[in-house]
Amino acid sequence: MRRPAAFLNLIFSRRSIRRFRPGKIDAEVLKIILEAAQSAPYYYQAFCFILLEKPEIKREINESCGGDFIEKAGASIVVCLDLNRISGLLDRLGIVHVLKADTYPVESVLGVFESGLAVMNLIMAAEVMGYGTLILDCALYECERISEILKLPHGVIPLVIVCIGEKDENPPPRPRWPLESLFHVDGYRMLSDEESERFLENMDKAYSVEGYLKKYAGWAGSYREYLANRALLTREVRRAYESISAFLRRSGFRP
Numbered sequence: 001m002r003r004p005a006a007f008l009n010l011i012f013s014r015r016s017i018r019r020f021r022p023g024k025i026d027a028e029v030l031k032i033i034l035e036a037a038q039s040a041p042y043y044y045q046a047f048c049f050i051l052l053e054k055p056e057i058k059r060e061i062n063e064s065c066g067g068d069f070i071e072k073a074g075a076s077i078v079v080c081l082d083l084n085r086i087s088g089l090l091d092r093l094g095i096v097h098v099l100k101a102d103t104y105p106v107e108s109v110l111g112v113f114e115s116g117l118a119v120m121n122l123i124m125a126a127e128v129m130g131y132g133t134l135i136l137d138c139a140l141y142e143c144e145r146i147s148e149i150l151k152l153p154h155g156v157i158p159l160v161i162v163c164i165g166e167k168d169e170n171p172p173p174r175p176r177w178p179l180e181s182l183f184h185v186d187g188y189r190m191l192s193d194e195e196s197e198r199f200l201e202n203m204d205k206a207y208s209v210e211g212y213l214k215k216y217a218g219w220a221g222s223y224r225e226y227l228a229n230r231a232l233l234t235r236e237v238r239r240a241y242e243s244i245s246a247f248l249r250r251s252g253f254r255p
């Protein structure tokens, strides 16, 4: 079968970029990238994009996130779940609408899902225009602080920050699960112990070729140890997660 090479090559060659050359993203380019994000399939379009412009805001958010990606990138955009705009719109219809209920998670789940589709379009648009991108999860981990800095209203919940900029590195492909571990036909096949072991070994091998864990996470051990450390449910993690969950509930997110 003939594969449409140009777009597939773009998908397969995209990498998360963690070193950007200095320089701002041109406003015209940014507009095209955001319009591409908006062209993704949607449900309620329950998301919004907040461009970080003021140096003091960038600095404050950078401090919450760690690293210097936000200050170094050519543009940094906070992608939020926006139940505020949709709720306001539904209020105008004069009905008791679904966002009035504080129990049902459907809109929150689909809102996050469609935000993800928009982000992917944004990333690929940036890529095709020659820019690199990085998603940062600190928007969610630091949602309360970031909401405070940006003075976000009820219902607007930071999900991720996308940094865009000129690439100053050319990283190799990062490892993934083998397709057969996550592709099923007519049902679901449970993962075998051997598959899990092979996955951990392959991740470790592939990451060590790039020196990925050392370079980006300052981790000298194996991927297995890194994962165990990262996913460990300590008392501090429990406390932080309780606090994030409480903030999300207060903000109108329905888990």
Ligand SMILES: Cc1cc2nc3c(=O)[nH]c(=O)nc-3n(C[C@H](O)[C@H](O)[C@H](O)COP(=O)(O)O)c2cc1C
Binding pocket: 014, 015, 016, 017, 018, 134, 135, 136, 137, 138, 160, 173, 174, 216
């Ligand atoms: C929801 C999400 C959050 C992420 N958060 C971060 C982050 O905070 N910092 C970071 O360096 N990379 C982050 N990444 C990027 C992943 O680490 C990266 O996509 C993965 O290692 C695969 O590498 P690749 O994008 O180069 O293929 C995030 C990716 C996703 C999808």
